[in-house]
Amino acid sequence: MTTKTTPPTPTGLQLLSLVKPEGVLEISLVSVPTPTPAADEVVVRIEATPINPSDIGLLFGAGDIRTAKLSGTASHPVVTMQIPPAAMKAMAGRLGQALPVGNEGAGVVVAAGSAPAAQALLGKTVATLGGAMYAQYRCVKAEQCLLLPEGTTPAEGASCFVNPLTALGMVETMRREGHTALVHTAAASNLGQMLNRICLKDGIGLVNIVRKPEQAALLKSQGAVHVCDASAPTFLEDLTQALVATGATLAFDATGGGKLTGQILGCMEAALNRTAKEYSRYGSTTHKQVYIYGGLDTGPTEFNRNFGMAWGMGGWLLFPFLQRIGPVAAQALRQRVADELKTTFASSYSKEISLTEALQPAEIAVYGQRATGTKYLLNPNKGLVLQPENIET
Known part of the structure; x- marks a missing residue:
């Protein structure tokens, strides 16, 4: 079977959040190598990932979004914020760690390991939960992917979890x-x-x-x-x-x-x-x-x-x-989500933005408020021109 898809590029952008000892939060876009999937893994080109309140908690930490300042370049912007001194104690466990952000997302599988379960997903649109989704590519276990129903877009499946x-x-x-x-x-x-x-x-x-x-x-x-x-x-x-x-x-x-x-x-x-x-x-x-x-x-x-x-x-x-109720009960809940994705569990967003747009202070001032009706959808591959190729599967 021949599936038309686009192979991943050697590197991709990823968003990282860093707390510095001097009381500064730094959010940056860095180029990282695109992983080669192991036998039971797939590489997903992330095309939709929501900015949930839980994501904002990690993204901004204790940073004061009112102090956001933009630097860096157009393709690799950097945002810094001041962390109030009283809040630094709560950030002690994060000092010096550049943390990836994004709990869930959806996109197209563009590379797959040799295992049958991984190969079966090549070229398919999937949703996945596993962190670090604010990136152009994400390598995950095939079992972490939820195959979206035929005709479902990544935007429709981005908030599956x-x-x-x-x-x-x-x-x-x-x-x-x-x-x-x-x-x-x-x-x-x-x-x-x-x-x-x-x-x-x-x-x-x-x-x-x-x-x-x-x-x-x-x-x-x-x-x-x-x-x-x-x-x-x-x-x-x-x-x-x-x-x-x-x-x-x-x-x-x-x-x-x-x-x-x-x-x-x-x-x-x-x-x-x-x-x-x-x-x-x-x-x-x-x-x-x-x-x-x-x-x-x-x-x-x-x-x-x-x-x-x-x-x-x-x-x-x-x-x-989910850990308390066990894998069988948790899977039953996931199956209901898949069955009712476009009805009961449909999500709406006020705006779709790219990775670079996500670091603009004007956008941060909106989605950083976590207000009802201002939920953003992040598309890490927005604005990129991808040349499709045929891949034998």
């Missing part, structure tokens, strides 16, 4: 911990819209918390039943009513800092007390749980203990969760 599996992981956590409905903050994000579609399809009660009226309108236009705007003067009462209606006792909070986590627990307690048959000075005996899975607000988490004694607050991350 982090957001879809996080949303499914929230629902699976709910089921495994004995809850029956969910609360989610930053609910108008790509992830939040996915979670809303999952819950509507699976018949799960979901309380969506947003920060702006237009975000509430967006979710309602997509069929969301319970949407609470944190900027509204009636927010706490609206949230309590939604919790009464759904019976949600589990929440996932993307903000982390501020008062929202405590407000959710307090409203859960108030909702439970409205249906309580007897008074208890220790509060409801129903366990209420909030998991913080993001840090959109980097300030302290503040709360007043007005929610009884049956409560929990903790952290939740996707990869430890």
Whole structure:
């Protein structure tokens, strides 16, 4: 069989993030040799990779994006940012290490090892999870690739893993911990819209918390039943009513800092007390749980203990969760993503940029805010002219 594809170039650009001892973050594009795949490996030409909040955390570290300065050349730009002295202690483990960035991505397999599983992917469009995706080429194990359905573009498959599996992981956590409905903050994000579609399809009660009226309108236009705007003067009462209606006792909070986590627990307690048959000075005996899975607000988490004694607050991350549930259950979640890639798990982006554009301070000022509606898609091979050749497979 002859497959038309483009072999990789000897070198390719890769984005690296470095913390220097003098309190400077340096982000640069460097030319690196394109790896030769081992027998069970493939080389993917990355054509789409999302800039997720988790990627931004590694990309910028504790750097202050307001201090971003551009230097270097047009093809190999360098951005530097100042790191506040108080934040340097948290960066101690990164000092002197130029770290690659990008959790997930998609593209075309342009070289493959000799193993049948690797050869079968040559010329195919795949998505992969494995870090270092902000690069023109990425060498990964064939088993790390998800073969995308026929007719799927790299842009459509770029966000196959982090957001879809996080949303499914929230629902699976709910089921495994004995809850029956969910609360989610930053609910108008790509992830939040996915979670809303999952819950509507699976018949799960979901309380969506947003920060702006237009975000509430967006979710309602997509069929969301319970949407609470944190900027509204009636927010706490609206949230309590939604919790009464759904019976949600589990929440996932993307903000982390501020008062929202405590407000959710307090409203859960108030909702439970409205249906309580007897008074208890220790509060409801129903366990209420909030998991913080993001840090959109980097300030302290503040709360007043007005929610009884049956409560929990903790952290939740996707990869430890997938390890806990085991490979069989994790694969079932991945298969659902593949089956519903263009529907339930479709992603949208506000802009597609190249590697060099990603280092422009004007672009950093937008995507670095991690604001809903400003999610960027990075195409490491954007602007390059590739000459296709025939390769025998």
